[in-house]
Amino acid sequence: MAEIISIDPLTRIEGHLRIDVEVEGGRVVDAWSSGTMFRGIEMLLQDKHPWDAQQVTERICGVCPLVHGTASSYALDDATGVKLPDNARLIRNLTLGANFIQSHVLHFYHLAALDYVDPLAVADYTGSSLPLITLRDKFRRLAAEKDPYFFLPRYESPDYIGQPGGPGDPDLACELVSHYVQALEMRKKAQEALTIFYGRMPSFVGTVPGGVTTKPTISNTTAFKARMQELQQWVNDVYWQDILTVAQVPEYQELLRAGDSGGNYLAYGAFDLDAAGKDKFFPTGLIIGGDVLNTRKPGRDEIAKQITESVQHSWYTPECEGLNPREGKTEPELGKKDAYSFLKAPRLGGRPMEVGPLARQLVMQEPGFMSLVDRLGLLTEPLEFGILPRHAARAYEAVLLAAKLPEWTDELQAGIGGDIWDPKGAEIPDESYGKGMVDGPRGALGHWIHIQGKTIGNYQCVVPTTWNASPRDKSGNRGPIESSLVGLPVPDVDNPINVARCVRSFDPCIACAVHVIHPEHNGVKEFRII
Amino acid sequence: MYVATAALCACGGCHCSLMTVGEPFIALLADNSISYSSHFVDRRTIAPSDVVLVTGGIRNAEELEIASEIGRTSRKVIAVGSCAVYGGIPGAGDIPPVEVEDGSGLPALLPRLEPLDTAVPVELYVPGCPPPPNLIFEALKSVVEGYSSIRFDSTVCSDCPRRVQRGPVRRWTLHPGTGVHGADCLLSGGMMCLGPVTRGGCRASCPARGAVCAGCRGPSDAVLSSQLHSMYADMVKYVGLTCGTREDKVAREMAALLRWMYLFTRRDPVTRARIREKVVDG
Numbered sequence: 001m002a003e004i005i006s007i008d009p010l011t012r013i014e015g016h017l018r019i020d021v022e023v024e025g026g027r028v029v030d031a032w033s034s035g036t037m038f039r040g041i042e043m044l045l046q047d048k049h050p051w052d053a054q055q056v057t058e059r060i061c062g063v064c065p066l067v068h069g070t071a072s073s074y075a076l077d078d079a080t081g082v083k084l085p086d087n088a089r090l091i092r093n094l095t096l097g098a099n100f101i102q103s104h105v106l107h108f109y110h111l112a113a114l115d116y117v118d119p120l121a122v123a124d125y126t127g128s129s130l131p132l133i134t135l136r137d138k139f140r141r142l143a144a145e146k147d148p149y150f151f152l153p154r155y156e157s158p159d160y161i162g163q164p165g166g167p168g169d170p171d172l173a174c175e176l177v178s179h180y181v182q183a184l185e186m187r188k189k190a191q192e193a194l195t196i197f198y199g200r201m202p203s204f205v206g207t208v209p210g211g212v213t214t215k216p217t218i219s220n221t222t223a224f225k226a227r228m229q230e231l232q233q234w235v236n237d238v239y240w241q242d243i244l245t246v247a248q249v250p251e252y253q254e255l256l257r258a259g260d261s262g263g264n265y266l267a268y269g270a271f272d273l274d275a276a277g278k279d280k281f282f283p284t285g286l287i288i289g290g291d292v293l294n295t296r297k298p299g300r301d302e303i304a305k306q307i308t309e310s311v312q313h314s315w316y317t318p319e320c321e322g323l324n325p326r327e328g329k330t331e332p333e334l335g336k337k338d339a340y341s342f343l344k345a346p347r348l349g350g351r352p353m354e355v356g357p358l359a360r361q362l363v364m365q366e367p368g369f370m371s372l373v374d375r376l377g378l379l380t381e382p383l384e385f386g387i388l389p390r391h392a393a394r395a396y397e398a399v400l401l402a403a404k405l406p407e408w409t410d411e412l413q414a415g416i417g418g419d420i421w422d423p424k425g426a427e428i429p430d431e432s433y434g435k436g437m438v439d440g441p442r443g444a445l446g447h448w449i450h451i452q453g454k455t456i457g458n459y460q461c462v463v464p465t466t467w468n469a470s471p472r473d474k475s476g477n478r479g480p481i482e483s484s485l486v487g488l489p490v491p492d493v494d495n496p497i498n499v500a501r502c503v504r505s506f507d508p509c510i511a512c513a514v515h516v517i518h519p520e521h522n523g524v525k526e527f528r529i530i
Numbered sequence: 531m532y533v534a535t536a537a538l539c540a541c542g543g544c545h546c547s548l549m550t551v552g553e554p555f556i557a558l559l560a561d562n563s564i565s566y567s568s569h570f571v572d573r574r575t576i577a578p579s580d581v582v583l584v585t586g587g588i589r590n591a592e593e594l595e596i597a598s599e600i601g602r603t604s605r606k607v608i609a610v611g612s613c614a615v616y617g618g619i620p621g622a623g624d625i626p627p628v629e630v631e632d633g634s635g636l637p638a639l640l641p642r643l644e645p646l647d648t649a650v651p652v653e654l655y656v657p658g659c660p661p662p663p664n665l666i667f668e669a670l671k672s673v674v675e676g677y678s679s680i681r682f683d684s685t686v687c688s689d690c691p692r693r694v695q696r697g698p699v700r701r702w703t704l705h706p707g708t709g710v711h712g713a714d715c716l717l718s719g720g721m722m723c724l725g726p727v728t729r730g731g732c733r734a735s736c737p738a739r740g741a742v743c744a745g746c747r748g749p750s751d752a753v754l755s756s757q758l759h760s761m762y763a764d765m766v767k768y769v770g771l772t773c774g775t776r777e778d779k780v781a782r783e784m785a786a787l788l789r790w791m792y793l794f795t796r797r798d799p800v801t802r803a804r805i806r807e808k809v810v811d812g
Binding site: 051062138185203423 | 540541542543544545546547549550552553556559560563570618619622659660662703704705706707708732735736738739740741742744746790793
């Protein structure tokens with residue numbers, strides 16, 4: 001008999017996400033992803049001053065405010081006709097790059113790694129690393145005191161690295177746990193680097209319509225570069241190596257292909273290499289139907305025209321159905337029949353698209369990454385990219401950016417004294433449209449602004465998690481996370497660890513307000529924890 | 531001691547800020563334990579705890595239930611971030627109440643977003659969007675170690691490295707950071723910075739980098755001190771004094787500022803004396 005498993009809410013992600021999967025014969029046969037990102041931010045912006053948009057949209061998400069602020073600045077630049085000076089372009093690239101690194105490190109070590117590693121292996125640690133000894137003593141003491149919170153609730157699974165009878169050995173698990181602690185400090189360095197130009201993080205202030213607010217100087221560029229060099233070494237020697245280690249664990253070989261989202265990938269691209277933004281370090285492009293060796297490269301304008309948002313299964317009025325975000329509407333209708341999510345379902349030419357590091361790397365086709373997926377045997381039919389390739393793509397991006405950021409810092413240093421702001425950014429037209437499309441750590445982010453009578457007439461955001469965690473659309477197509485769950489092996493319905501692994505590999509990020517449905521079902525398993 | 535973190539109607543920024551504390555936070559956890567925290571560990575059911583850091587305001591019936599549960603099971607609650615303290619940006623986005631049909635399973639939306647202390651007694655307040663890592667950590671440490679945290683009344687201006695240029699301002703702009711400004715006070719340059727009336731402790735990180743203070747830490751103690759003060763009235767007075775312009779003229783110019791003066795504190799525009807007594811400051 002098919003059994004429905006509900007994981008509500010999924011932890012170690014940002015916000016509330018509920019996942020329901022139907023399991024039959026040890027595999028997922030159907031899945032529903034219900035997200036809530038309803039805090040009414042788009043509605044709050046209506047009739048406000050256009051310059052409020054950037055401050056307010058940063059508060060959509062506390063983990064990636066930088067990307068929202070940057071997209072909002074680009075949208076306003078577009079609406080006011082700003083020509084971005086080189087220094088402003090470089091500073092936006094540098095800060096976005098540092099944010100990519102901190103976000104990717106945070107995701108792998110602090111959010112996802114506990115799905116693969118058994119931290120209790122540290123209780124038997126015999127080495128001399130100070131943080132590990134502290135942890136070991138702590139674990140032992142808690143065990144001796146029979147601490148009620150000590151044994152963290154988690155799914156039982158025979159394949160955690162370092163557990164008795166599991167893959168790898170306890171030493172490897174100890175090493176990975178020590179990297180968890182190191183990653184805290186490394187992430188802090190990336191955050192510090194951001195604050196050099198942007199004052200603080202999260203909810204920074206330094207990018208504004210028209211440019212940035214901090215001039216490059218010898219001292220701030222040098223301070224930035226020093227931190228980047230330190231990060232570069234750590235990312236190459238630790239983060240990247242850890243990913244390779246995990247990807248080669250024999251027990252996880254199934255996770256290389258399991259969790260494929262259906263073969264449609266979309267990247268808006270990021271990091272402008274010229275003033276017009278035509279040439280990008282992460283290129284714009286898309287892949288349709290799993291044809292990964294044949295990337296299509298339409299322009300952003302063309303991509304933007306093809307986006308529609310379906311609300312057939314979302315709590316919004318039918319008037320919001322099928323609109324392009326330029327004309328988009330956000331009118332909630334709770335209690336709607338068939339609806340199960342607050343996320344809309346964005347589609348490109350009617351197709352659900354996966355966005356994020358894997359999409360970007362497949363579009364970019366950088367030789368280093370392609371040779372890795374080839375080595376892992378993924379370039380043979382069927383072309384499927386599952387859970388682990390998503391983590392690998394994320395780590396590879398960190399490697400690429402850690403190498404590139406010092407170069408851009410040199411470029412910025414050479415331009416000290418130049419403009420950082422175009423005065424056009426301070427003039428608001430009576431009526432104008434603007435769009436800001438940029439790839440953030442989690443994927444393609446778009447902001448659309450319609451200025452009417454010098455105030456915001458309409459503001460729409462289509463965020464990466466809306467693409468990935470979207471519900472079914474009007475034609476009944478599943479969203480990418482839902483598709484990726486179908487076919488996933490779940491040998492033990494009481495411990496659906498692979499479901500959690502798969503959803504977390506997308507790095508979902510759902511700032512939350514209202515909770516989601518509880519279907520009245522026979523055989524529903526409610527997991528309040530995990 | 532058992533330490534916990536919880537998120538109500540929050541974006542995760544305060545948790546991100548807390549995570550940036552890094553090693554001192556880990557060191558604190560060597561002698562204390564996390565009892566639940568949806569962001570850091572897998573346990574998120576509310577359990578008895580000594581200190582709970584709560585982020586976010588209360589927007590729906592479920593969040594109200596969680597807040598009350600936290601109140602019942604915890605000894606001390608710290609309100610972290612402007613959403614928990616004042617209502618924050620979601621408080622500014624209140625929508626008319628929406629009726630939820632029975633059987634949809636959704637928790638009912640409350641008529642408006644309420645700050646945390648409407649549901650639970652709060653031991654300490656840490657306003658900011660998000661508060662700087664050191665302030666969140668200081669609040670936590672002071673409760674865990676049982677000392678009164680250091681606090682003093684300051685404004686953002688008292689930390690700001692910029693120089694005030696006395697004299698009339700020729701043209702005011704609402705732009706948050708007009709490129710060229712040198713080392714002068716942003717107000718002297720015609721930018722509407724809320725530094726003079728906003729609570730300090732953030733090391734003036736925004737104006738120091740050339741962008742105006744948006745007032746995310748809420749009104750300063752001076753503003754909260756009596757009903758005769760408000761962020762708006764105090765701004766008019768301050769600008770009038772430094773610019774030597776007549777107050778009624780300044781008041782007209784500054785009226786445009788009302789649009790975002792209460793962006794973070796709209797849910798609670800009336801002064802709240804108890805916050806004055808219990809806020810952790812730089």
